[in-house]
Amino acid sequence: MAMDKKYDVIIVGAGPGGMTAALYASRANLSVLMIDRGIYGGQMNNTAAIENYPGYKSILGPDLGQKMYDGATQFGAQYAYGTVLDIIDQGTTKVVKTDEDTYEATAVVIATGAEHRKLHIAGEDEYSGRGVSYCAVCDGAFFKNKDLAVIGGGDSAIEEGMYLTQLASKVTVIHRRDQLRAQPILQKRAFADPKMDFIWNADTTEIVGDGQKVTGVKYRDKQTDEVKVLPVSGVFIYVGIQPQTDAFKNLGILDAAGWIKTNQSMETPVKGIYAIGDVRANQLRQIASAVGDGAMAGQKAFDYVQTLAAEQAAALS
DSSP states (O other), X not given: OOOSEEEEEEEEOOSHHHHXXXXXXXXXXXXXXXXXXXXXXXXXXXXXXXXXSTTOSSBOHHHHHHHHHHHHHTTTOEEEEOXXXXXXXXXXXXXXXXXXXXXXXXXXXXXXXXXXXXXXXXXXXXXXXXXXXSOHHHHGGGGTTOEEEEEOOSHHHHHHHHHHTTTSSEEEEEOSSSSOOSOHHHHHHHXXXXXXXXXXXXXXXXXXXXXXXXXXXXXXXXXXOOEEEEEOSEEEEXXXXXESOGGGGGGTOBOTTSOBOOOTTOBOSSTTEEEOGGGBSOSOOOHHHHHHHHHHHHHHHHHHHHHXXXXXXXXXX
């Protein structure tokens, strides 16, 4: 099959990790293509202000994304729109199929990230970034001494809720069941925290606001069917995270939950394929950690391409 375009490295995803991998690989004089289904920058484009990335006291998410893109492309890395549908491992080459084109590469870096599951209720999208958040570490500092709500009852909800108590005046956990699903040790700590409160057997039905920012959470008491509103300044939603890995099922690199398995060098079980950032089964999903992953993957991809070229040259001599 004739390929449309060939590269040393193709990076699937152009968030902070993907752009860092592109920077390292292209600076090493490799031909690099980044492919993303949206604008480069990933979730940074939906972040009003970033205050926990080294080098900046505070920076707008889209501005940091643009700076990273400028750095990633300065050594020749290219960028293309497209949704990756499949990656076919052909040994020393990888075929990357998108809805727009077909490419070939020696190495592939997967940086497609993960998405927080949404409640799909009124006000959730409207107030995203204006009181609705899915990341306490990212946005908690904007709500110092405010009343907040956490939706969910698993480990993430309770861990993030306890983190928020260091900043907020009060954190109320709204859960649809009559008991938490979090680990017993986390439950014990949460119940002992004087700044945490709990609303049980509650279906969250709407995020309410004044048109500019969140002012409360509307929920239905499942036992009485009564609808109530909890006044809060922010709502943190933790009802699950799902990796964006459907296109990679055929590679045999996913665990049972769909996360990509890697070692500390970002190598997957398939030689020449690497995975970085939120698509991995890691705990800390932050810009800084994705950048670290990307640097490692970019360097390892260079090492792999160089080693493969040397082996092929030796075989011909």
